[in-house]
Amino acid sequence: MNEVLVIDVKGLTKRFGERTVVDHFDIRVPKGAIYGFLGPNGSGKTTTIRMLCGLLTPDEGDGTCLGFDVRRQADRIKEEVGYMTQKFSYYEDLTIRENLDFVARMYRLSKRKQRVDQALEELGLADRSKQLAGSLSGGWKQRLALAACLLHEPQLLLLDEPTAGVDPKARRDFWDEIRRLSARGVTVLVSTHYMDEAVQCDFITYIAYGKKLIDGRSSEIPAMVGLETWRVEGPDLAALEVRLKTEPGVEQVARFGAVLHISGTNKPLLNETVERLKAEGTHRWSLQVAGLEEAFIYLMAGARDNFATDTPPEIAA
Amino acid sequence: MSDTGTTERSVTKADVLRARAMAAGEARRAEREASKAKSGRFSFRRFGAVLYKEFIQMRRDRITFGMMIGLPLVQLFLFGFAINADPRHLPTLVEMGDNGPLSRAVIAGMEQSGYFDFRGQVMGSAAGEEALRRGEANFVVVIPQDFERDVVRGRAPEILIAADASDPSAVGGAAAALAGIVNVAIRETLTGPLATASGAPPFSVAVHREYNPEGKTSTNIVPGLLAIILSMTMVMITAVAIVKESERGTMEMLIATPVRPFEVMLGKILPYVFVGYVQTLVFVLASRAIFGVPFEGSWGAFFLGFNLFIVVNLALGFLISTAARNQMQAMQLSFFTILPSILLSGFMFPFAGMPGWAQFIGQAVPATHFLRVIRAVMLKGGDIADVAAECGALVIILVVISAAAMHRYRQTLD
Numbered sequence: 001m002n003e004v005l006v007i008d009v010k011g012l013t014k015r016f017g018e019r020t021v022v023d024h025f026d027i028r029v030p031k032g033a034i035y036g037f038l039g040p041n042g043s044g045k046t047t048t049i050r051m052l053c054g055l056l057t058p059d060e061g062d063g064t065c066l067g068f069d070v071r072r073q074a075d076r077i078k079e080e081v082g083y084m085t086q087k088f089s090y091y092e093d094l095t096i097r098e099n100l101d102f103v104a105r106m107y108r109l110s111k112r113k114q115r116v117d118q119a120l121e122e123l124g125l126a127d128r129s130k131q132l133a134g135s136l137s138g139g140w141k142q143r144l145a146l147a148a149c150l151l152h153e154p155q156l157l158l159l160d161e162p163t164a165g166v167d168p169k170a171r172r173d174f175w176d177e178i179r180r181l182s183a184r185g186v187t188v189l190v191s192t193h194y195m196d197e198a199v200q201c202d203f204i205t206y207i208a209y210g211k212k213l214i215d216g217r218s219s220e221i222p223a224m225v226g227l228e229t230w231r232v233e234g235p236d237l238a239a240l241e242v243r244l245k246t247e248p249g250v251e252q253v254a255r256f257g258a259v260l261h262i263s264g265t266n267k268p269l270l271n272e273t274v275e276r277l278k279a280e281g282t283h284r285w286s287l288q289v290a291g292l293e294e295a296f297i298y299l300m301a302g303a304r305d306n307f308a309t310d311t312p313p314e315i316a317a
Numbered sequence: 318m319s320d321t322g323t324t325e326r327s328v329t330k331a332d333v334l335r336a337r338a339m340a341a342g343e344a345r346r347a348e349r350e351a352s353k354a355k356s357g358r359f360s361f362r363r364f365g366a367v368l369y370k371e372f373i374q375m376r377r378d379r380i381t382f383g384m385m386i387g388l389p390l391v392q393l394f395l396f397g398f399a400i401n402a403d404p405r406h407l408p409t410l411v412e413m414g415d416n417g418p419l420s421r422a423v424i425a426g427m428e429q430s431g432y433f434d435f436r437g438q439v440m441g442s443a444a445g446e447e448a449l450r451r452g453e454a455n456f457v458v459v460i461p462q463d464f465e466r467d468v469v470r471g472r473a474p475e476i477l478i479a480a481d482a483s484d485p486s487a488v489g490g491a492a493a494a495l496a497g498i499v500n501v502a503i504r505e506t507l508t509g510p511l512a513t514a515s516g517a518p519p520f521s522v523a524v525h526r527e528y529n530p531e532g533k534t535s536t537n538i539v540p541g542l543l544a545i546i547l548s549m550t551m552v553m554i555t556a557v558a559i560v561k562e563s564e565r566g567t568m569e570m571l572i573a574t575p576v577r578p579f580e581v582m583l584g585k586i587l588p589y590v591f592v593g594y595v596q597t598l599v600f601v602l603a604s605r606a607i608f609g610v611p612f613e614g615s616w617g618a619f620f621l622g623f624n625l626f627i628v629v630n631l632a633l634g635f636l637i638s639t640a641a642r643n644q645m646q647a648m649q650l651s652f653f654t655i656l657p658s659i660l661l662s663g664f665m666f667p668f669a670g671m672p673g674w675a676q677f678i679g680q681a682v683p684a685t686h687f688l689r690v691i692r693a694v695m696l697k698g699g700d701i702a703d704v705a706a707e708c709g710a711l712v713i714i715l716v717v718i719s720a721a722a723m724h725r726y727r728q729t730l731d
Contacts, residue, residue: 055573078575089570106574 003030006156006187007052009063009070014047014056021047023210024061029189029203034182036201036218037191038296044210045191046086049158052189053081066156079107082149086160088141090148092134096125099133100148107152119147139170146177157181159190163197175200195293204292206299213299218292225298227252227290229263230274234283249273254297263294380646391656404487404670409433409456410448412440417465422506423476424458426498432491433458449481449527450697451706452689455488455669456480468519475521482526483696484537487667492524528696539610540695541664543600544684547593547623548630548658553651554589555634560647578726586631593627604695613698622690622704625711629683632718639725658684686710 007029014022022044029035037045050056052065054074062069068076090099100119104112120126123143133144142162149157159178163171175197178188182202190201198204198218205215216224232240237260244253244262249269254261264270278285375382411424427433433456439445445457459477461467467474478495480488499522529536562568562585571581604610612619633654641647659665661679668679679685686707693699693707 053573055569075575078573081573083570083573085566085569085573087566089566091567092565103574106571106576108575 005029005064006031006033007035007063007065007189009052009061009065011061012048012051012058012063012070013060014044014051015059021210022051022058025207025210025212027052027205027212027215029187031187032182032185033187033202034178034200035187035189036198036204037189037207038193038198038204039191039207040300041193042209043207045207046160048207049083049160049189049191052077053083053158054078055083079152080154081156081158082152082154083158084145084149084160084162086164088133088145090133090141090145092132094133095130096120096133096136096144097129099144100151103148103151109152115151119151123147138165139167142166142170142174146174150181155186157186157188157190159188161191161193163192163194171197195296198292198296206296208300213302221292222290222295225290225295226265227263227294227298228265228267228270229261229288229290229294230270231286231288232260232262232283233258240283244277247273247277252294252298252301254294261288261294263290263298378646380641380649387653404490404667405431406434407432407455407487407491407667407669408436408453409458410437410439410445410454411435411458412442412445412460413438414460414462415464415466419465419468419502419506420460422502423460423499426502427458427495430491430494430498432494445479447703449479450693450699451703452481452693454481456491464520471519473520475523477523477525479525479527481697482529483692484663484667485526485529486537487669488524488526495522495524536608536610536696537692538664539604539608540691541662541688543597543604543623543691544626544662544687545655545659545664546596546600547626547687548684549651549655550596551589551593551627551630552634552637552654553648554592555586555631556637556641556647556651557644558589559585559635559638560641560644564643578723582635582723582726586635589631589634590627593623593630597623597627610695612695614694614703615700618690618699618701618704619694621701621708622687622694622711625708625715626683626687626690629711629715629718632715632722633683636718636722636725639722657682661685662688664688680710681714683711683714686714 005028007027010026012022012025012027013020025044025048027035027048037049039045047056051058052070054065054070054077057071057074062071064070065077066080068080070077091102094102097116097120100116101112104116109115117126120129125131125140125144133141136144146162157178163174166174171194178190179200182188190197192198201218203216204218204221206213206221214221214224234240237255237258241253241255241260244250244260249264249266249271250262250273251264251266251270252262254263262270262274274285277283409427413420424435428435436454439448439457442459445454445459448454449457457479459479461474461476464474464476476499478492480492482488499520503519562571572578601612605612634651637647637650637654641650657678661671661675662668662682662684663679664684668676668685671679690699690704690707690711693703697703
């Protein structure tokens with residue numbers, strides 16, 4: 001890779017007591033890329049993001065973020081990073097303008113009023129600037145949060161599940177904005193659960209239970225997993241689903257509305273099974289290009305939950 | 318991946334089990350029909366489930382659990398052992414104008430009564446006065462010169478006992494015991510020709526209640542109330558205000574910005590210093606206008622004392638905020654610190670009357686020292702020199718609390 005790397009860290013590890021939440025995680029993010037961060041809940045995505053922007057000190061590992069050392073130069077990183085937390089983290093009892101103004105002061109921005117006015121204008125909230133942030137709907141809160149973390153014109157945006165609980169229209173607008181920022185050279189690292197958002201990313205890394213399972217260009221991920229996928233339509237899919245589970249070569253059966261996607265990595269074995277079932281003539285079968293979704297369901301099933309036997313997280317903050 | 322955009326479902330072991338369970342569904346449906354008849358009634362099963370869940374939650378919330386067990390225990394110990402409405406072993410100084418057997422008998426009698434604990438001698442009334450003002454002694458016994466000779470000559474001299482009556486309950490019991498003590502001393506020492514069968518006693522004892530001559534309780538309680546009011550509000554408000562940031566998630570946003578921890582700490586605390594000023598002002602006006610409590614001492618000493626005390630309480634609130642995970646816990650922990658401020662500081666019960674261990678704990682309570690400062694200033698006319706020792710103690714407490722708070726509060730979330 002001869003591109004400029006905005007994030008380049010190796011062996012990042014974080015433990016909370018006995019639990020290793022992030023386990024030797026490497027990530028390289030080129031400048032201007034949209035980097036998708038996928039994984040189930042509790043897989044260590046938030047912890048990783050917090051380590052990258054200097055909120056948490058890694059127990060092991062090192063590297064740079066925007067050219068600054070993630071261990072020693074957290075203060076410098078904070079100046080240049082926009083971090084949008086998973087939960088709305090601005091003051092609900094302050095107005096929209098007061099919130100933006102407060103953030104502008106935190107970064108000691110010059111021409112503060114002008115910048116805040118401009119942000120309000122771009123947000124389309126200029127006439128509601130005196131409204132309390134707490135009275136905004138989920139979608140508007142998200143837009144306010146994005147505007148607030150863009151106020152100091154960061155070079156790197158860290159977005160932690162930014163579209164959770166936001167309606168589809170607002171999500172689409174949000175992603176349009178992300179792509180505009182990316183085109184301007186802003187690097188975006190975004191964690192998400194949504195497959196339709198994952199496909200919008202240039203790169204994807206998949207993390208489960210603190211360990212990285214795969215990373216690469218999003219277009220190359222399915223090929224890297226190497227799945228053969230068949231699509232089945234027909235009557236009584238529920239029964240077929242149960243039956244398919246035990247057939248040789250079938251490693252995964254996933255239902256998408258009125259169709260089943262059957263996948264496996266052993267192509268000859270899977271195809272043999274499919275030919276046999278096809279001959280029964282009850283269902284329509286067609287070969288399908290394995291997508292990201294199949295790839296991730298497959299990865300998920302293989303990942304071992306190393307927290308499953310743990311005590312309840314009563315101390316974990 | 319329950320919340321992906323499309324509706325997808327992968328066949329898992331659970332699904333297989335679910336299919337198997339469908340066969341058993343018929344049987345269960347019948348059971349449900351049967352139970353529907355009694356569904357309106359109180360269900361012990363449901364009730365038990367809620368009860369069980371509540372206990373689990375209680376056990377998980379360690380701080381609340383600790384408070385529930387700890388608080389009654391602490392109260393029990395304090396009320397049972399530490400608090401003494403008839404305090405004994407009160408520090409006493411003596412000015413020996415006469416060193417004869419009768420004087421010594423009086424002193425010995427006082428010591429044996431258990432109320433008075435002789436800590437040494439003073440020279441001259443000014444020294445005695447100062448010891449009282451600084452709270453080094455609760456009593457100063459003055460045996461006049463030529464006491465014994467005057468007794469022999471039938472001049473009925475007077476032993477003066479100057480008592481610090483700023484806390485009336487501290488001196489009440491001891492003063493009441495004096496008459497008996499004197500009689501014993503007379504009976505045991507004055508024998509033979511000097512023994513007066515039934516006539517007037519050969520000498521008298523005068524108790525001089527200083528600082529609060531009328532022994533009014535309000536005069537004692539009201540200045541102390543400032544200590545309690547400030548402890549309560551300052552500690553609680555600060556703790557809650559800071560915990561609110563982390564509870565609402567705004568702390569995460571805050572520390573992701575380049576702001577320094579010290580800036581946050583100071584910026585969050587200063588508004589409450591202002592609140593403390595307002596409370597103090599209201600208090601001073603009210604204590605004068607409503608309760609008629611005098612203000613004898615120097616404003617400089619008062620200013621120094623209450624500023625120090627406010628800062629100590631804010632630091633304590635900050636420390637609590639680093640331990641509490643939500644506003645509820647912050648309230649509980651704050652309340653926990655207020656208890657010793659009321660019970661062990663000498664506010665409610667005389668400090669000198671508490672056993673050694675309780676006094677030891679009481680010394681670590683900021684309110685103890687502020688209480689002495691404010692009583693010395695308002696009632697005893699103390700100046701900065703008189704309150705210097707107590708202010709020094711407050712500074713030590715402040716340093717310890719602040720160090721602990723800064724250690725716990727770090728810029729990172731880990």
